[in-house]
Amino acid sequence: MNSALVSPANHAVAQSASVMDVGDGFLLPVLLKIAFVLGLFFVVPLVGGYMEHKVMGRMQHRRGPVEAGPFGSLQLVADGIKFIQKEDTIPRAADKWVFAAAPGVALVPAMLIFLVLPFGPGVFAVDLELGLLYALAITSVSVLGVLMGGWASANKFSLFGGLRAGAQLIAYELPLIIVAITVAVQAGTLSLVGIVEAQSTFMLAGTDINLWYVFPQFVGFGIFFVAAMAELSRPPFDMPIGDSELVFGYMTEYSGIKFAMFLLTEYGGMITMSALMVVLYLGGWQLLPGVPLPGCDGAGGLFDCGFLGTVLGVAVTMGKILALVFVMVWARVAYPRLREDQLQRISWLVLVPLSLLNLAVVTVFKVVF
């Protein structure tokens, strides 16, 4: 070993192929992948949103939506149609172009994350070697849209909401990034598919008991979950849109389709954050630690799956994602909103030091064992 620290072959994970890599051309796979990402982005968040309506309803002794579609399942579609027909008012004082662009700046990154999320064996658009860095970097672009919307509205409620959102998103970005790096330390790769794979071969030291990363890194999982809820500005971390203080924060002046775009961004964020947690901590598409899916066998283990195994893998991933969405909704119903100063204090004085401590402990274990 001369100049290189470690040989590339030592840590480079073989890039897995997607099921959408068909043919030799460039165009067909790209079109399939884009259709895949758009399809996911416009359908799965609606499932999460429907769950939120129903679960919140039941927890508050209501029935939730019942009229639109079977069991009210088309409520959000009906809402969308309603939003489309609404007049789109832009206040005279607002900065029109920034005001109009803001929902897009929030929405497009929320969609771009779906590019790297693995939903099953081979069921992902691309397996970037820097997948984790990509996901975290893209997430933080959304804050720009929120700040733009808050500033361009020329409304004090909006401005304060936008600034609160900005301060909150950057404060909780840090613990989120640090615990995600901790997972990368343990897995030795930044590829999201590689992290799922690494979890399938991660053993409890000295035994052959397979573990997901949620077990050694339960502190990291907790921090990630709290930070993810704060990143999404979901209650109990919804100070940026706290209705008793700021009317509706940075969304106060928005109406019609632009408001719907912000709403879709939030639901999309719920899904992507949950999917990231499933990938980083909950073993991706494995049903139980160490138990391969039916139809997935051979040396490839996680990846040698027939049609049945692939479908089951996607079902398992979606089940885990929706379970996490359920817990997020549950937290929303169960806890009151925090105060702005409490929120900042929790992040800077508790979560950041704790996540760094978590990183230190995991690194020492990784290097020693």
Added chain:
Amino acid sequence: MTSFYAQYGTFAVLVVVGCLLYAVIMTLNRAMRPSVPSPQKLTTYECGVEAIGTGWAQVNIRYYVFAFLFVIFDVEAVFLFPWAVIVGDLDSTTAISPLFAVVAMFLFILTLLEGLAYAWKKGVLTWD
């Protein structure tokens, strides 16, 4: 199809498609929604109390401090990513020993934590 350019090419195409999609949705929606503006409707905070002054008010200076702290720690995170990928692969045969890599990074993190402790002591992280 899993080469570097194919992967990031998909990303580039998706960015363009996403922006176009937003533009198309906004343009199409123009035809589907009514537009009956009136001077009253276009005032700031139309449904509520009358706004006093302009919309751009002074805001708390603390937001600026938080942004600054964030930049410092985010740069730290950039340095952590490459370190995180290789630290598990280091052993006695590599040019850098694992002990050195871990201690060096911990010193770096501790330096930044000291800055955080200073900011806390100065009282910029809590407000009353």
